Amino acid sequence: MSEGTLYDKVWERHKVADLPNGQDQLFVGLHLVHEVTSPQAFGMLREREMEVAFPDRTVATTDHIVPTTAEGRSRPLADERAEEMLTHLERNTEEAGIRFFGLDDDRQGIAHVVGPELGFVQPGMTVVCGDSHTSTHGAFGAIGMGIGTSQIRDVFATGSVSADRKAVRRVEVTGELGDGVGAKDVILNVIRELGVDGGVGHVYEYGGEAIRALDMEGRLAVCNMSIEGGARAGYINPDETTYEYLRGREFAPEGEAFEERREYWESIRSDEDAEYDDVVEVDASGLAPQVSWGTTPEQVVGVDEPVPEPSETRDPDAAETAQAHTEVTPGETMEGHGIDVAFLGTCTNGRVADFREAARVLAGREVADGVRALAVPGSGTVKRTLEAAGIDRVFEDAGFQWREAGCSMCLAMNDDALEGEEVCASSSNRNYVGRQGSTEGRTHLMSPGMVAAAAVEGAVTDVRAFDTADEVGRSVADAEVDG
Amino acid sequence: MSDAPGPAGDDASGADDGASVPAIRRVAGTGVPLRGDDIDTDQILPARFLKAVTFDDMGTYAFYDRRRDEDGGRNDHPFNEYRGANVLAVNDNFGCGSSREHAPQGLMRWGVEAIVGESFAEIFRDNCKSLGIATLSVAPEEAEALQSFIEANPDAGIEVDVREETVRYGGTTVEGEVPDAMREALLAGIWDTTAVMRSNLDRAKAVRDALPYTDD
Ligand code: SF4
Numbered sequence: 239m240s241e242g243t244l245y246d247k248v249w250e251r252h253k254v255a256d257l258p259n260g261q262d263q264l265f266v267g268l269h270l271v272h273e274v275t276s277p278q279a280f281g282m283l284r285e286r287e288m289e290v291a292f293p294d295r296t297v298a299t300t301d302h303i304v305p306t307t308a309e310g311r312s313r314p315l316a317d318e319r320a321e322e323m324l325t326h327l328e329r330n331t332e333e334a335g336i337r338f339f340g341l342d343d344d345r346q347g348i349a350h351v352v353g354p355e356l357g358f359v360q361p362g363m364t365v366v367c368g369d370s371h372t373s374t375h376g377a378f379g380a381i382g383m384g385i386g387t388s389q390i391r392d393v394f395a396t397g398s399v400s401a402d403r404k405a406v407r408r409v410e411v412t413g414e415l416g417d418g419v420g421a422k423d424v425i426l427n428v429i430r431e432l433g434v435d436g437g438v439g440h441v442y443e444y445g446g447e448a449i450r451a452l453d454m455e456g457r458l459a460v461c462n463m464s465i466e467g468g469a470r471a472g473y474i475n476p477d478e479t480t481y482e483y484l485r486g487r488e489f490a491p492e493g494e495a496f497e498e499r500r501e502y503w504e505s506i507r508s509d510e511d512a513e514y515d516d517v518v519e520v521d522a523s524g525l526a527p528q529v530s531w532g533t534t535p536e537q538v539v540g541v542d543e544p545v546p547e548p549s550e551t552r553d554p555d556a557a558e559t560a561q562a563h564t565e566v567t568p569g570e571t572m573e574g575h576g577i578d579v580a581f582l583g584t585c586t587n588g589r590v591a592d593f594r595e596a597a598r599v600l601a602g603r604e605v606a607d608g609v610r611a612l613a614v615p616g617s618g619t620v621k622r623t624l625e626a627a628g629i630d631r632v633f634e635d636a637g638f639q640w641r642e643a644g645c646s647m648c649l650a651m652n653d654d655a656l657e658g659e660e661v662c663a664s665s666s667n668r669n670y671v672g673r674q675g676s677t678e679g680r681t682h683l684m685s686p687g688m689v690a691a692a693a694v695e696g697a698v699t700d701v702r703a704f705d706t707a708d709e710v711g712r713s714v715a716d717a718e719v720d721g
Numbered sequence: 722m723s724d725a726p727g728p729a730g731d732d733a734s735g736a737d738d739g740a741s742v743p744a745i746r747r748v749a750g751t752g753v754p755l756r757g758d759d760i761d762t763d764q765i766l767p768a769r770f771l772k773a774v775t776f777d778d779m780g781t782y783a784f785y786d787r788r789r790d791e792d793g794g795r796n797d798h799p800f801n802e803y804r805g806a807n808v809l810a811v812n813d814n815f816g817c818g819s820s821r822e823h824a825p826q827g828l829m830r831w832g833v834e835a836i837v838g839e840s841f842a843e844i845f846r847d848n849c850k851s852l853g854i855a856t857l858s859v860a861p862e863e864a865e866a867l868q869s870f871i872e873a874n875p876d877a878g879i880e881v882d883v884r885e886e887t888v889r890y891g892g893t894t895v896e897g898e899v900p901d902a903m904r905e906a907l908l909a910g911i912w913d914t915t916a917v918m919r920s921n922l923d924r925a926k927a928v929r930d931a932l933p934y935t936d937d
Binding site (some may be wrong): 251252253254255257258259260262263265267275277278281286288291292297302303317319320322323326337360362363368369370372384385386387388389391392395396397398400402434435438439464466470491498534556649650651668670671672674675676677687701 | 751757758761764767768771772774775776780786817818819820821823824825840842843844848851852900903906910911913914915917918919921922925928929931932933934
């Protein structure tokens, strides 16, 4: 049993009661709501004649089903079912008095992008959302947990969840990252090492010099994919990087209140002598950019390493099926593997720093013939920030479509989908068969810089070979942006 | 918003909150084998079917893409071949991926009442608990043996005993594990936690008031 970790401290502060089923009732500090998993929960609440207990601890946005073209967003939406879901959310949030960032609000976007960037998510909170990538918010030193719809009903009705305490595994990422290698590569490598079910029963506390060196966008990307590693939650202890990120955010405390709050934030950091249930070390020095070759997020290699033979993997049968699907050749590297679509965005890599990383590669270059390239900012705030710095022009000049905020081709609940057997270089988090909207489609997960490089080459390629010190690249992509 | 305590009254079992919450001690019926590790919720319930404001039609969409050929005809997927079964036999890390409750809702509405397998993804298992679907973890070879048994004897009876944490079939009894919280919840009929938690609303408010960030 862990002791003295951030997880233990935050848990204790939020514990309401022991439940008869042996679980703990935990108070929810922030409940993020979106249109896909909430309407049924609001329905259940109505059936029981209950009301939302803590509307002020609840924030809603719309992300999964929204069209990402400006024309597509006029109401009513062309897709009747999408329109119905959106209308339900509008009505439900209004009735309950819940703050909602809808299509007419320029802060609308993916819940896991909006919550952090507006300052709603802070260290030492419990954050839940009817979405597995709620683990993202652990980047602040919060406990972020994805929940199902019946649990959403519970949170609406009681401001709490029923949960059991997990074991805490410290994931120590040592070493220094090289140029062109970043947070996405770190987390893909961690999942590759520990497996997609390695985290079951655990939360991950990420630490070590490679983690400490990451900016908040990078930390969000790492914690985001904890769930792909089987861990319900993943977090990073808050530090100056965290506090500086929060300072000045719209819903973060200001002035004296900020300094007071900071004492709490400091107090919930894991103690120096905290006890963990388990400690693993992953060495990130010399790490190459990572690319997924298969259909689960652990089927990953460095771009300069050969794709493994099925027999060398944890699950040879699954590897064989996956390789038949993606048509990659064991023994060869992923370099040169042709792509049809390049997709930038999502709650993993849809933030300002991610687009800036891609823009450094794209400046002065063009997307290869025949490649469909989509840049989908994670929120309206991200989009406007980039536009103010002129970075949207880098994407458009290179031949990317510059879209409105949403989940888009991450799961293709709107019109943005792979068609037929298209191969996609994607900055998203899941490469499951059918995930991007076509059951024959193929997804290769990689960092935003790697997606940009693949777009230019028309094939998977090593972003480290790209000269990003290019004059145009510097001046445009390094322009002062807040975010 | 209302500060009134919920309608839970003094019955901490949660049985009076408007939802029917029968105790579930055992699930008996026939099996459906589904082989493969890491079967994710995108396979169980493809995202395009999530566009609905109720769960009513989810049974139709369970494994929708896997159950059909390219021309849309039904193939030999177990969910086509083993209709009427209620015990699902799976392998490792079943239900990984998204938190969509649509996935266990789809399985439940198709007919699944218990799932036996090597291991389950956590959110998926929590969702099963919320819906009263029992999950039993067994050793990998036992999961495979059960699948082989069902394939050879599709009509044979299978019984998952929640209290004993076993699955019984063809004269064999296999021990496994139902997570404690799920076991307690199913046996006592308290797998629906809304009412019991609502009865603690005052304590939840006290916790809120003691937190340094809730006055924003
Ligand atoms: S961007 Fe993708 S992973 Fe993130 S919330 Fe949207 S659909 Fe889920």
